Amino acid sequence: MLAFDPGTGKPVTHPGYLVQAGALTELAQRELLVDAEGCPKPLPDARTGDPALDGLMELIEESRPRTWGTWVGHHSQLTEKAVRHQLRAAGYVRATSRRVLGLFPVKEYGLERTQLVAEMREEAVRVLYGAQPVAEVSERDAALIALAAAGGLTTVVTHKDLKAHRKRIAELEARSGAPGAALEGVVDHVRAGLAAAVATALSAATTAAATTTTN
Numbered sequence: 224m225l226a227f228d229p230g231t232g233k234p235v236t237h238p239g240y241l242v243q244a245g246a247l248t249e250l251a252q253r254e255l256l257v258d259a260e261g262c263p264k265p266l267p268d269a270r271t272g273d274p275a276l277d278g279l280m281e282l283i284e285e286s287r288p289r290t291w292g293t294w295v296g297h298h299s300q301l302t303e304k305a306v307r308h309q310l311r312a313a314g315y316v317r318a319t320s321r322r323v324l325g326l327f328p329v330k331e332y333g334l335e336r337t338q339l340v341a342e343m344r345e346e347a348v349r350v351l352y353g354a355q356p357v358a359e360v361s362e363r364d365a366a367l368i369a370l371a372a373a374g375g376l377t378t379v380v381t382h383k384d385l386k387a388h389r390k391r392i393a394e395l396e397a398r399s400g401a402p403g404a405a406l407e408g409v410v411d412h413v414r415a416g417l418a419a420a421v422a423t424a425l426s427a428a429t430t431a432a433a434t435t436t437t438n
Contacts, residue, residue, distance in 0.1 A: 224315060225371070225379055229341045232333035237424050239294070241374045242306050243299035244417040245281050247291060248399070249367045255280065258409055261287040275305035284344045290389070291409055292416025299420075305334060315339070346369070347379045357394040365409065366399035368392060372416040375425075 247263065250256040255269040266358035279302050282321050283289075289297055297393070302306040310316045316332045323329055334340055349355075350364050385392070400410050424437040 224310065224340050225343055225347065225367075226376060227316075228336050228378055229334065229337040229344070232337065235378050236375050237329075237421055239299040240295055240417055240424070241277075241370060241376060241422045242275075242303045243279070243412050244295045244370050244374065245366075246276055246302055247294060247413050248410055249363070250276060250280065250369065251413070252366065252399075253361050256283070258286065261290050261412075263291055263294060263409075275302050275309065278302065278305050290416070291412040292419065295390060295413060295416035298422040314434040320351050344378055351380065351384060351391060352387055357391070360395065360398055362399055365395040369399045369410070369414055370394040370417060372396075373414040375420075375421050381430075 225234055226234045226241055228235050228253065248254070255266055255271065256263040257266060263283055265284050269280060270277050281299065282298060283294065305425050307316065311318055315336050317335050318332050320328060321332055347367055350360055351368050372385060396414065
C-alpha cells in the first residue's frame, strides 16, 4: 500500500517488484525459506495461512532453482495479484476497468483508505528519521526502509533522504538481515535484485517513451 501516493491514489513505482521482494524478505525473516546454494528453498510443508506468501512458496517449490535476486522479478505479478485481491476484498483498494485504444481491457487500482496509508507512511518515516536506536527497530520495520530505499519508493524514502540519511539507511539495512548464519546476506541479495529490477524497468520505460516521441 505504501507504493501508492495518498494524494493521487496512484502507484509511484513498480509495486510488483516491491511486493515480491517484501514477501521473500518476510519469509526469510520468519525462517520459512532457507538458503540452498544461493537460492531460496521452502521448508517442508511450511505454510503461513496467507495466500500471497503461501502461493510464492509453492511457486518456488515447484520451479527450478533461481537466485534470491532473480526471484524478485520472476512471476512477481502473481504475488502482486494475490496481494491486490486481498487488499480489494478488505476494502483497502478499488479496481476500475477501462479500454486502451477502445480495444484492450485493463484494470487500474486506486486507494480507498488514503488516511491509513498516510499514517503508515508517517510511521515509516519516523523509523527513518527518528531517534529510536536502530537496535530497537524491529527487523520487519528495518526491512521496509531498506526495500523502500532500494526500490525507489519515494513516498517513504525520497531522493533527498538517500543522501541525508545514508548512514541510518545503511544501519537499517544491516538490521533487516534475516536471523541465523545460514541466511546471512539473503536480504542483501533480495535488496540488490529489487534495485536491479526497478532500474531495468525504468530504463525500458525511458527507452520506450523516447522511441514513441521520435516516431
